[in-house]
Every structure is written in C-alpha cells, then in structure tokens.
Amino acid sequence: MKATLDSIFAVAFGIELDSMSGSNEEGKIFSDAFDKASAITTWRYVDIFWKIKRALNIGSEAKLKEYIRTVDVFVYKLIQRKTEQMSKPEADLSRKKEDILSRLLQITGTNPKFLRDIILSFIIAGKDTTATTLSWFIYVICKYPYVQKKIAQEIKESVTEEENATDITNVAANLSEEALEKMHYLHAALTETLRLYPAVPADPKICFSDDTLPDGFSVNKGDTVTYLPYAMGRMKFIWGDDAVEYKPERWLDSDGLFRPKNPFKFTAFQAGPRICLGKEFAYRQMKIFSAVLLRYFVFKLSDDKKTVNYKTMINLHIDGGLHVRVFHR
Numbered sequence: 001m002k003a004t005l006d007s008i009f010a011v012a013f014g015i016e017l018d019s020m021s022g023s024n025e026e027g028k029i030f031s032d033a034f035d036k037a038s039a040i041t042t043w044r045y046v047d048i049f050w051k052i053k054r055a056l057n058i059g060s061e062a063k064l065k066e067y068i069r070t071v072d073v074f075v076y077k078l079i080q081r082k083t084e085q086m087s088k089p090e091a092d093l094s095r096k097k098e099d100i101l102s103r104l105l106q107i108t109g110t111n112p113k114f115l116r117d118i119i120l121s122f123i124i125a126g127k128d129t130t131a132t133t134l135s136w137f138i139y140v141i142c143k144y145p146y147v148q149k150k151i152a153q154e155i156k157e158s159v160t161e162e163e164n165a166t167d168i169t170n171v172a173a174n175l176s177e178e179a180l181e182k183m184h185y186l187h188a189a190l191t192e193t194l195r196l197y198p199a200v201p202a203d204p205k206i207c208f209s210d211d212t213l214p215d216g217f218s219v220n221k222g223d224t225v226t227y228l229p230y231a232m233g234r235m236k237f238i239w240g241d242d243a244v245e246y247k248p249e250r251w252l253d254s255d256g257l258f259r260p261k262n263p264f265k266f267t268a269f270q271a272g273p274r275i276c277l278g279k280e281f282a283y284r285q286m287k288i289f290s291a292v293l294l295r296y297f298v299f300k301l302s303d304d305k306k307t308v309n310y311k312t313m314i315n316l317h318i319d320g321g322l323h324v325r326v327f328h329r
Ligand code: HEM
Pocket: 008, 122, 125, 126, 127, 129, 130, 133, 194, 198, 199, 200, 203, 204, 267, 268, 269, 270, 273, 274, 275, 276, 277, 278, 279, 281, 282
C-alpha cells in the first residue's frame, strides 16, 4: 500500500512522499489519515446509524471529520506549493509539465477545491487497486511455484546483461520499457490474478434514466445496477470448465505472446468509454514491482495450510494481510 501510494504521488503530483520508509513525517500522517478515512467511509455501507453519528458528530463520524481535516490540510498545502513553484518565472517549463498536477494547474488554473478532488480521486483510484492486486499476485505465485519460477526466468531473460549485472537499486531504476514489454508471461500472470481477484470486485452504477437492458430487463431512473467482476471472472460459461483455476497460459497464444480479451468479458478495468484511465500505468507499475522483487527473491507463504480470505471493502483486500517468507534467489 505504501509503495503504491509513493508511486502515485511521484507520478501524479511530482512529490516524494516516502511513506514506505517513513522519512516524511507529514506524508506518514497524511497516509494514515487517508486509510482510516477510507475505512470509515466504507463502513457506512453496513453501519445504519452513520447519519445520526454524523449529525451528532460522535463516534466513527467524528473521527472521520478529523481524518478528512488532516487529509485536506496536506492536500491544500501540496497544491499551494505546486502553484508557487509553477508561478516562478525561472521554473523550467519541461519540468513543470512532468506530473499530472502541474499539467492540470497549467490548463485549469487554480481552483483548489477542484484540484483537491482530482488529487484524491487519483489516490483512491490508483493506490489500493494495484496494491491489492500485487498482494493477490504474490499469494497465487506462492500457491503455484511453477508460475513463480517461470516468471523469474522470463525476467532474467528479458533484462539486458548490464541490467542483470547491477544491484537491485540499479535494476529498479534502469528497467527499460523494452525489457518490460518482453515480459508476456508476467503480464499474463498479473491479468490472470485480476480475473480471479479483481481489485474492484463489485462496481455499482445508478441509472441515469428509465431503460431496458440488452436481455430485456427493465430498469428505472435511480435504480442501482451492479456488475460483479469477481463473480464474472469465475463463471464457467464465460471462461470454460477450468474457470476457477489459476492459469496464466489462457492469456497466451501459441508463440507465448499475451493476447488481451474483450473488456466486456474481462471486466476488471470496466469496459467502454469509462474504462479505467490508469490501466496502462497500473500494468507498468505492477510489472516493475514484480520484476524487481522476483528477480532477486523467492516468496513462500508463512503458513501453507492457512486459508486466505478476502475482506469486504470497496477494493478486494486480503483479510488480515498476506504473511510470507522471503528468500534470496
Ligand atoms: C489493478 C489496478 C486497477 C484496476 C483493477 C482498476 C479498475 C478500475 C475500474 C473498475 C474503474 C471503473 C470505476 C467506475 O467507474 O465504476 C476504474 C476507473 C478509473 N481508474 Fe482504475 N484501476 C486500476 C488502477 C488504476 C490506477 C493506477 C489509476 C491511476 C493512475 C487509475 C485511475 C482510474 C481513473 C482516473 C478512473 C476513472 C475513469 C473514468 O471515470 O473515466 N486506475 N479503474
């Protein structure tokens, strides 16, 4: 979670949050408050008294208010700092354009509330999604050691001699686009993880107007219709008799090249005009993390017999986290 949060901050806002090592105290406070606020918001689905608590400013809702204040203070400060940076005449224009926030500041001006909402949307969309997918990915490759071995082999073969020879920090910094593109099996293994453990397991929509769905079912304006990537990913009539098996091979052609499927069949990123905007970014980030980790380490579950369950939240988290043992390769 911390690694993906740091990553989204660097790319989207040009900020080294460093919540991973905790060197940035402000960043740590922000990231704690953000996670706690997300958890309380999700609990509103099951806590029937949340509106009363909010009205009386007590319990979880009082805490939520506090966390939101902490998040807001941090984000508004970030916007102010960026705005000041951008307005400096000596600022180099190419550097100004590197992150998404700087680009937005150039196009839309400086309505801080709008920018705050964009920033939080990016964090919500881009933090737990890739983090939970990577956790499930580590889980399945522990369950299927032959897949882990095959990925490690592919990584070794895809990076250049030079990249291979250097230490882990250099490999992480120098992993080239070409190398990542050669990793078809890794791409397939991540996609297969998302088929069985989609980061957004249920995606509700509210009907904009009365309508009739393609199967003839009528819906009314205001109705909620939810599609379930978690269930769809396990349906035999969509994926065949081996639907519940983890098989990266189903995504590869006879030459071992990754072949995407119709997004209306593989719905982890949604489909149509509102398909996930960060899909390519997510794959790149997940491939870099996996490539660096699996190049150097072997993962094993701490307790092979322990059942791993999901936790009911907006994203598909592993209940209690994933406990693994890590060995040098
Ligand atoms: C494994 C990783 C990810 C998965 C499975 C995923 C999945 C999804 C899904 C299902 C939606 C549709 C939500 C809805 O409208 O109901 C969505 C939207 C979106 N995602 Fe992702 N996402 C991932 C990573 C990311 C990342 C890393 C970013 C940002 C860098 C991102 C940015 C967005 C944005 C901005 C939208 C809204 C698009 C729109 O409404 O037009 N996502 N994502």
